Amino acid sequence: xxxxxxxxxxxxxxxxxxxxxxxxxxxxxxxxxxxxxxxxxxxxxxxxxxxxxxxxxxxxxxxxxxxxxxxxxxxxxxxxxxxxxxxxxxxxxxxxxxxxxxxxxxxxxxxxxxx
Amino acid sequence: xxxxxxxxxxxxxxxxxxxxxxxxxxxxxxxxxxxxxxxxxxxxxxxxxxxxxxxxxxxxxxxxxxxxxxxxxxxxxxxxxxxxxxxxxxxxxxxxxxxxxxxxxxxxxxxxxxx
Numbered sequence: 001x002x003x004x005x006x007x008x009x010x011x012x013x014x015x016x017x018x019x020x021x022x023x024x025x026x027x028x029x030x031x032x033x034x035x036x037x038x039x040x041x042x043x044x045x046x047x048x049x050x051x052x053x054x055x056x057x058x059x060x061x062x063x064x065x066x067x068x069x070x071x072x073x074x075x076x077x078x079x080x081x082x083x084x085x086x087x088x089x090x091x092x093x094x095x096x097x098x099x100x101x102x103x104x105x106x107x108x109x110x111x112x113x114x115x
Numbered sequence: 116x117x118x119x120x121x122x123x124x125x126x127x128x129x130x131x132x133x134x135x136x137x138x139x140x141x142x143x144x145x146x147x148x149x150x151x152x153x154x155x156x157x158x159x160x161x162x163x164x165x166x167x168x169x170x171x172x173x174x175x176x177x178x179x180x181x182x183x184x185x186x187x188x189x190x191x192x193x194x195x196x197x198x199x200x201x202x203x204x205x206x207x208x209x210x211x212x213x214x215x216x217x218x219x220x221x222x223x224x225x226x227x228x229x230x
Binding site: 004031033035042043044045048056091093095097102103104106107108109 | 149151157158159160161164205216217218219220221222223
C-alpha cells in the first residue's frame, strides 16, 4: 500500500525562481497537512486541508507561499519568488478523517535548497 | 496559544542506557498526545499516542510514555536503548476540543546512541 508520495525529493534552485512541491496523500485520506522543518524553527505546520478545502493557513509565512488542493489525490505548495531563507525540508502528511484522534502519515519530504 | 516544549535538544547515550525525553505542553483543555520518530534520512513515524485511559502508554520498539496531567507532561522512556534508536524524536499535541488533526510539534530531540 503506497504511503504519502512527495515530489521532487530534492530541489535546488536560485533565488527568485518559482518552486512547486507536490504531494499525493494516501488514498481515502481526506485531510492533508503541509509542514516545514528547519534547524532553527523545528517542525512547523504551514497549512492544512480537509476535503480539499483549506481550513487553517495561519502558518503560511507570507504571500510568497500558496497551496492548493484541486482534488482529493493531489496538492501543491508553491513558493514564488523563492528566497534562501526558504531552504528547508517540506513534509506533507495525510489522515483519514479530520478528528483529533487520527494519526498523521508523513511523506518522505522534499529537501529544498535556494541559492 | 498551544505550545510544546522539549527540554533536551541533543542527548548522547551508550547502548543499554536508559532513556527519558521530556515533553511539556501548554494547554488547559483536553489534549491528545503523540510521539513521533524520524530516523536518519526517513520520514516521521508514529511511536505512540495517548488519548485517554491508562496514562502509561506503550508504543513500538519498547518505547513507552507517561501522561501526567498535573504536570502537563508526556515524557518518553525506554529502559535500554540500542544503536538503532539513533533518531530525532518529536512530541506533538492537538486539542481534543478543536476536533481537527492539527498537530503542534515540539522542537525535537536528537538522540545519538553510541555502540
